[in-house]
Amino acid sequence: MPDEKQLKARIKKVNIKKIKNVLETLDGARIKTWLNICAKCGLCAESCFFYLANDKNPEFSPAYKIKSTVGEMYKKKGDVSLPFLEASMEALWARCTMCKRCSQFCPFGIDIAAMITIGRSVCQSHGFVPEFLAKAVENYRVSGNQMALTKDDFIETCEWMEEETADEIKGLTIPMDVPEVKFMYTLNAREPMYYPQDIAQIAQILTVAEESWTMPSEGWECTNLPMFAGDRTLAGIIVENMYQKARDLKVDKILVTECGHAYRSTKYEGPYLSGYPDGIPPIEIIHSVELFCEYLESGRIKIDPSKKLKEPVTYQDPCNVSRNGGLWDIGRIVMGYLADDFREMSPNKDYNHCCGGGGGYIPMGPEYRVKRMVSGKIKAEQIRKTGAKLVIVPCHNCFDQINDLNEEYDLGIKSVSIKEVLCEIMMIPDKFKPDEE
Amino acid sequence: MYDKILFCSDLFVSTDQAFLNALQMANDSDAQLLVFHVLESGHRYSGHVETYDAEVVSDAEVFDKIAGNLKKYYSKLISSNFKDKIEIKATGGVPIPVPSTPDIRYEVRGGNAVIEILRFARKEDIDLIVMGSYTLGVDDESDEEPKVEQNGDPKVEPSLGSNAKQILLSAKCPVLIVTPPGQRLNIELDD
Numbered sequence: 001m002p003d004e005k006q007l008k009a010r011i012k013k014v015n016i017k018k019i020k021n022v023l024e025t026l027d028g029a030r031i032k033t034w035l036n037i038c039a040k041c042g043l044c045a046e047s048c049f050f051y052l053a054n055d056k057n058p059e060f061s062p063a064y065k066i067k068s069t070v071g072e073m074y075k076k077k078g079d080v081s082l083p084f085l086e087a088s089m090e091a092l093w094a095r096c097t098m099c100k101r102c103s104q105f106c107p108f109g110i111d112i113a114a115m116i117t118i119g120r121s122v123c124q125s126h127g128f129v130p131e132f133l134a135k136a137v138e139n140y141r142v143s144g145n146q147m148a149l150t151k152d153d154f155i156e157t158c159e160w161m162e163e164e165t166a167d168e169i170k171g172l173t174i175p176m177d178v179p180e181v182k183f184m185y186t187l188n189a190r191e192p193m194y195y196p197q198d199i200a201q202i203a204q205i206l207t208v209a210e211e212s213w214t215m216p217s218e219g220w221e222c223t224n225l226p227m228f229a230g231d232r233t234l235a236g237i238i239v240e241n242m243y244q245k246a247r248d249l250k251v252d253k254i255l256v257t258e259c260g261h262a263y264r265s266t267k268y269e270g271p272y273l274s275g276y277p278d279g280i281p282p283i284e285i286i287h288s289v290e291l292f293c294e295y296l297e298s299g300r301i302k303i304d305p306s307k308k309l310k311e312p313v314t315y316q317d318p319c320n321v322s323r324n325g326g327l328w329d330i331g332r333i334v335m336g337y338l339a340d341d342f343r344e345m346s347p348n349k350d351y352n353h354c355c356g357g358g359g360g361y362i363p364m365g366p367e368y369r370v371k372r373m374v375s376g377k378i379k380a381e382q383i384r385k386t387g388a389k390l391v392i393v394p395c396h397n398c399f400d401q402i403n404d405l406n407e408e409y410d411l412g413i414k415s416v417s418i419k420e421v422l423c424e425i426m427m428i429p430d431k432f433k434p435d436e437e
Numbered sequence: 438m439y440d441k442i443l444f445c446s447d448l449f450v451s452t453d454q455a456f457l458n459a460l461q462m463a464n465d466s467d468a469q470l471l472v473f474h475v476l477e478s479g480h481r482y483s484g485h486v487e488t489y490d491a492e493v494v495s496d497a498e499v500f501d502k503i504a505g506n507l508k509k510y511y512s513k514l515i516s517s518n519f520k521d522k523i524e525i526k527a528t529g530g531v532p533i534p535v536p537s538t539p540d541i542r543y544e545v546r547g548g549n550a551v552i553e554i555l556r557f558a559r560k561e562d563i564d565l566i567v568m569g570s571y572t573l574g575v576d577d578e579s580d581e582e583p584k585v586e587q588n589g590d591p592k593v594e595p596s597l598g599s600n601a602k603q604i605l606l607s608a609k610c611p612v613l614i615v616t617p618p619g620q621r622l623n624i625e626l627d628d
């Protein structure tokens with residue numbers, strides 16, 4: 001149930017003009033064309049894990065989800081009812097993770113996810129956003145990050161992790177706000193809040209690789225849930241905070257943590273959201289997977305052959321790293337260095353299925369958990385079939401979902417990030433080894 | 438000996454003994470006692486705490502209210518346990534009054550218990566952490582639910598055992614684990 005504050009945020013009366021405005025400004029012409037050319041052929045249905053996991057219920061097919069929501073909004077030129085908007089929330093948020101797999105199968109290349117985005121913006125304009133997601137978005141508004149962490153909290157966490165790790169890697173520091181370095185590292189607010197060891201791990205890797213980098217004291221948040229909550233204005237502000245900090249520090253590149261939607265936001269959608277009409281980010285964006293691959297290939301990071309993973313390993317392609325980020329082969333190269341027994345899921349790479357936690361689904365909280373577990377069945381089956389014991393997951397979102405699926409479907413696996421594996425099995429050059437006591 | 442002692446309250450009555458020990462040590466060392474409680478979040482996607490029953494407790498107001506309740510609870514515990522001892526204490530033969538209102542601060546945070554306790558201990562420069570012990574005996578892998586009452590309610594978070602172990606093994610300062618009389622195990626030695 002939405003709380004009082006949220007109900008208040010809901011507009012009492014439909015503002016047709018406002019809806020029309022959203023529909024027209026957000027790529028209206030292209031959307032109308034798509035809606036017109038959709039042949040209702042159903043080729044997209046089998047591509048969608050929601051459809052497959054929900055007994056092929058036609059209401060879960062991509063074309064239906066669009067027709068029944070955004071299609072109606074256009075058809076009625078914005079003259080829809082509040083109950084319609086409320087009902088649309090279900091299809092737009094609980095039945096699609098905007099993974100874009102369906103577009104690969106549509107003969108016309110119709111971008112279902114782009115239409116879902118517009119539907120979400122219309123709902124958001126009237127205060128219809130799943131409650132927990134709306135709350136997380138509120139955090140961004142007040143603090144610039146998902147967890148409402150203060151600048152002091154963040155800096156202290158980095159100092160803490162620097163102290164913790166100094167015993168393991170001699171000379172390790174977490175440089176703060178150092179200008180004119182190669183990389184500004186950006187991360188997911190879950191890291192300082194729930195997984196500070198992730199910060200320690202990246203610092204270990206970057207230290208051993210002798211990288212030129214800095215942690216920014218502000219603009220470090222690379223996630224962007226407002227983007228999935230239909231709040232394009234706030235989404236733009238969040239990305240611009242990061243770009244601006246990178247410009248202030250005069251860094252060469254922004255390095256994004258192992259997070260899928262952060263990469264999508266920072267590299268692909270962010271520029272549009274924050275007003276760069278050519279869609280090109282003002283600073284080059286690199287995902288951690290790319291950098292790790294470069295380190296392994298160049299030998300800046302070497303794996304201890306005796307520690308290379310022996311147990312069966314599979315790789316989760318986060319939609320926004322692989323299919324929508326183009327890094328599926330890079331992920332395979334990294335796996336070659338880390339694991340002796342690597343097993344592909346089927347399908348895989350750019351055709352891999354979404355884990356079921358993307359598009360803002362996990363932050364939608366407990367209210368949607370049961371549905372999230374039902375639609376995650378496809379991913380659970382994919383993982384089980386590989387026989388893997390370890391799932392390497394370069395995305396925070398997939399990480400949570402796969403952990404939940406592990407419990408729900410009794411998969412008997414462990415999920416880990418690439419960082420974690422690297423820290424376990426990389427060789428530490430003598431100069432970084434702590435002095436013997 | 439100590440300047441700041443951190444007592445981790447998990448809201449289980451079984452940790453009362455640990456609290457009393459922490460208080461005694463704080464008095465002995467003339468140290469400040471910090472009573473700290475972490476509201477565990479089952480949801481790691483916002484700074485809002487979502488408890489396992491999906492109740493959302495997110496703002497400072499709620500944390501303050503819980504801190505107030507902790508204060509009420511432990512003040513009562515102090516007055517019923519230290520009635521005679523707390524007022525006068527003999528040190529080197531000279532009677533010294535022990536403050537009847539000991540220096541205690543109550544703090545509540547949301548998040549992951551291990552992370553928040555360690556983070557807080559570092560921030561406050563804590564030199565001793567005191568926790569209840571049963572948490573050590575709870576095996577996460579075992580299906581058996583420990584019989585501990587949570588304010589009269591026999592619900593138990595099975596993850597607490599690993600939390601205590603983690604803190605014991607990760608804290609930079611000494612950690613004291615206290616077992617209340619009713620929960621002590623019989624001595625069983627392997628052959």
Ligand code: SF4
Nearest residue numbers: 048096097099100102
């Ligand atoms: S974008 Fe993904 S989740 Fe959404 S309809 Fe298409 S395949 Fe299904």
Ligand code: SF4
Nearest residue numbers: 038039041042044106
């Ligand atoms: S595959 Fe394309 S054309 Fe066919 S129903 Fe799906 S969206 Fe429409």
